[in-house]
Each structure stands twice: as C-alpha cells, then as structure tokens.
Amino acid sequence: MAAMKSPFLLRRLREAGYLVRAAASDRALAFTTETALAVAAGGAVATDARWFAAAGDALHIDLARWADLLVIAPATAAGLARAASGLAEDLITATILAGARKVLWAPAMNPEMWHHPATRANVETLKEWGHAFVGPEHGAMAAASEESGLGRMSEPETIVEHVRYHLTTKDLEGRSFIVSAGPTREYFDPVRFISNPSSGKMGYAIAEAARDRGAQVLLVSGPTTLPDPWGIEVVRVERAEEMYAAITERFSRANAVVMAAAVADWQPAHTASEKTPKKKGVNMVELVPTPDILAELGHRKKPGQVLAGFAMETREGRERARAKLERKNLDLIALNFPTRSDSAFGSDYNNVELLFANGHVEATGRLSKRAVAERILDHIHELLSEKEAGLNAEQGKTS
Numbered sequence: 001m002a003a004m005k006s007p008f009l010l011r012r013l014r015e016a017g018y019l020v021r022a023a024a025s026d027r028a029l030a031f032t033t034e035t036a037l038a039v040a041a042g043g044a045v046a047t048d049a050r051w052f053a054a055a056g057d058a059l060h061i062d063l064a065r066w067a068d069l070l071v072i073a074p075a076t077a078a079g080l081a082r083a084a085s086g087l088a089e090d091l092i093t094a095t096i097l098a099g100a101r102k103v104l105w106a107p108a109m110n111p112e113m114w115h116h117p118a119t120r121a122n123v124e125t126l127k128e129w130g131h132a133f134v135g136p137e138h139g140a141m142a143a144a145s146e147e148s149g150l151g152r153m154s155e156p157e158t159i160v161e162h163v164r165y166h167l168t169t170k171d172l173e174g175r176s177f178i179v180s181a182g183p184t185r186e187y188f189d190p191v192r193f194i195s196n197p198s199s200g201k202m203g204y205a206i207a208e209a210a211r212d213r214g215a216q217v218l219l220v221s222g223p224t225t226l227p228d229p230w231g232i233e234v235v236r237v238e239r240a241e242e243m244y245a246a247i248t249e250r251f252s253r254a255n256a257v258v259m260a261a262a263v264a265d266w267q268p269a270h271t272a273s274e275k276t277p278k279k280k281g282v283n284m285v286e287l288v289p290t291p292d293i294l295a296e297l298g299h300r301k302k303p304g305q306v307l308a309g310f311a312m313e314t315r316e317g318r319e320r321a322r323a324k325l326e327r328k329n330l331d332l333i334a335l336n337f338p339t340r341s342d343s344a345f346g347s348d349y350n351n352v353e354l355l356f357a358n359g360h361v362e363a364t365g366r367l368s369k370r371a372v373a374e375r376i377l378d379h380i381h382e383l384l385s386e387k388e389a390g391l392n393a394e395q396g397k398t399s
C-alpha cells in the first residue's frame with residue numbers, strides 16, 4: 001500500500017527543488033499507476049518493460065550515472081534480499097549494481113518480515129556497503145488491519161528530509177552545536193504561566209540545518225508543537241531555569257551555541273503549590289528576573305567557541321541589538337522585527353539583520369527560516385575556522 005505514496009514523494013522532491021526521474025517495478029505498478037508516477041515526476045517512467053524493449057540501450061547504466069541518489073520507496077523484503085545478494089534481474093537492482101552513487105531505502109513490510117534474521121542480515125550487508133535507510137516507522141499496517149508494529153514506510157516529507165541530509169555537504173562535520181528554541185513558561189501556580197507566542201520554528205530550522213551539514217546537535221527546546229527532529233538529541237524544558245541548567249551543563253564541550261529561544265525575561269518570585277482561587281479585584285504577581293543564559297555563556301566563553309543570539313525589538317532595534325551583542329560577549333546577533341509581517345511569530349519566513357562583533361551588518365531580506373538558518377550557519381562556520389586558525393597560530397608561537 002505504501003506504493004500509493006510514491007507519486008506524492010516524487011512531487012515533494014520536485015517541490016524541494018530536486019530533478020527527479022521515476023523508475024517502477026512491475027509489482028509497484030500493481031499498486032500505483034505509471035500515469036500517476038509520470039505526472040508526479042514530470043517525465044516518462046523507467047519500467048522493466050522499457051528496459052527489456054530497449055535492446056542495446058543500457059537504461060540501468062544511464063540511471064546509475066545520472067542520479068546523485070537512488071531512493072527506493074517503498075522497499076520490500078524481497079527487494080532488500082535481491083540487492084544484498086547482488087541479483088540484477090530487474091531494472092532497480094540492476095541500477096544499484098551498475099554503481100548508483102548513493103542508495104536510500106525506505107522499507108515497508110510486515111513487522112515480522114522486518115525483524116526476520118534474513119532481513120536483518122540483508123540490511124546489515126547493505127549498510128556495510130554504505131547504503132542508507134529511512135524508517136520503517138511504527139504504525140498500523142495495511143488499512144483496516146488491527147496489526148501494528150515497525151513496518152510502515154516513512155511519510156514522503158520525512159523521506160525528503162533524509163534526501164536533503166544525504167545530499168548536503170558535511171562542512172560542519174566534527175563540530176558540536178547547542179541550539180535553543182521555543183518559548184519558556186514561567187509558572188505562578190501549577191496551571192498558569194507567563195510566556196510568549198514563539199513557535200520554535202527558527203531554532204528547529206537551525207538545529208536541522210546544522211545536522212544536515214554534519215554537526216552533532218543538542219536542541220534544548222521550550223514547549224512547542226513541533227515533533228522532535230531525527231538525528232538530533234532533544235532536551236525538552238519548560239522554565240528558563242531548566243533551560244539554563246540544560247545548556248550550561250553542556251556548554252564547555254560545545255563549539256557553538258545559538259540561542260534562538262525566546263526566553264522569558266521575568267519569572268514569578270513565587271510559584272503557588274495550589275491553583276490560586278478566583279477573587280474579586282486586582283491580583284498582583286511579583287516578578288523577578290530569570291537567569292540570563294546567554295550572558296552567562298558569554299562570561300564563560302573560551303577562545304575557540306562561537307556564541308550567537310537573537311534579538312527582538314519593537315524600536316531602536318539596531319542600537320539595542322548591538323548593545324546586547326557587546327554586553328553578552330557574542331560573535332553575532334540576529335535582529336528580528338516583530339512588527340514586520342514577514343518575520344512574525346509562527347511564520348515559516350523571516351527577515352533579519354545579522355550584526356557581528358567586528359561591526360559588520362548584513363540584512364538577509366525575506367527568506368524561509370531554513371534559508372536564514374543556513375546563512376547563520378555559513379557565518380558560524382567561518383567564525384569557527386577563523387578562531388581555530390588564530391588558536392593554531394598562537395600555539396605555533398608558544399611551542
């Protein structure tokens with residue numbers, strides 16, 4: 001049944017900007033149609049029938065050389081077995097054997113079949129050859145079945161994320177990042193809190209982009225509705241004090257920290273242990289400052305580390321952001337304009353100004369949050385390399 005999702009995967013890949021060609025086995029065409037695949041791919045589908053018909057035309061060689069990545073979605077237990085034993089009797093396995101540069105499998109099968117020692121051994125063999133896997137995921141099996149388990153093909157969106165990961169240059173390999181995201185909640189009784197509308201999207205985009213570029217990432221997230229991203233260690237917190245503890249504990253081992261979280265600046269001086277009853281008249285909540293995480297990190301920062309923050313101001317943005325950058329000992333700060341429609345809370349887009357410790361300012365213009373994330377990471381990459389070169393030169397002088 002997962003084969004019915006293949007046209008959607010092709011469409012999502014094209015939306016993400018990739019050039020695609022579709023190939024389908026005869027079995028797959030019993031579940032989805034050649035027309036649906038051709039429309040979604042925007043071109044003819046390579047089938048076993050075409051492969052056999054084109055005498056002298058080596059379609060498998062052409063596909064293997066053309067593609068940067070061969071995505072097999074859905075992949076069956078039989079497909080994995082054929083590939084792991086080097087059988088090249090159908091177009092897809094022949095393409096693998098013909099030297100496909102990179103292969104990503106998205107398996108879909110009954111959980112028993114996935115767990116069977118034969119499948120386990122085949123997956124191990126393919127991994128040893130450098131093949132990659134996405135899923136299977138936990139979920140209900142074929143429609144109307146009560147059975148559930150590990151065997152569902154990952155959703156097209158997730159497969160696209162893995163494609164992006166495999167096609168991204170790993171320029172941050174060996175670097176470790178801490179990224180904070182989302183709001184914090186400062187409780188004044190067990191069920192009421194002070195917070196802000198931060199969605200967490202900007203911080204998650206930075207964490208995911210850093211992961212795709214090969215960094216090891218710790219995401220410290222306030223409450224958000226976003227799912228935990230794969231390949232990233234996620235620590236969920238609520239209050240600023242919890243975020244402070246989670247980040248400071250790991251800071252000394254990080255190469256870079258990006259504080260994208262909208263940390264509350266104040267917290268109630270006291271948190272009642274019971275819900276405060278409703279009363280007539282004015283009620284006062286006494287507020288005290290939260291620990292300033294970024295200022296503390298700025299204080300502890302070692303010569304090779306890079307620190308980035310965000311600033312959101314409704315007026316005098318540049319002056320205030322520059323003052324924050326200096327006071328908190330940051331390398332760069334991204335200034336948000338909450339009154340601009342394209343950088344509002346919860347949006348998928350942002351439009352920021354990047355201010356640097358060396359006085360440089362760069363406006364990004366309106367970009368997706370992912371593109372803003374990439375821009376920030378380009379700068380952090382450069383700053384880390386500069387600092388490293390500086391440290392090496394220092395060492396050279398003293399030794």
Ligand code: C5P
Pocket residue numbers: 240259260261262263264265290291292293294295308309310311312324
């Ligand atoms: O001082 P202000 O809150 O405007 O600074 C914003 C930057 O400082 C953001 O990067 C935010 O994550 C960080 N911050 C912090 N701890 C706080 C408040 C803000 O790390 N208590």
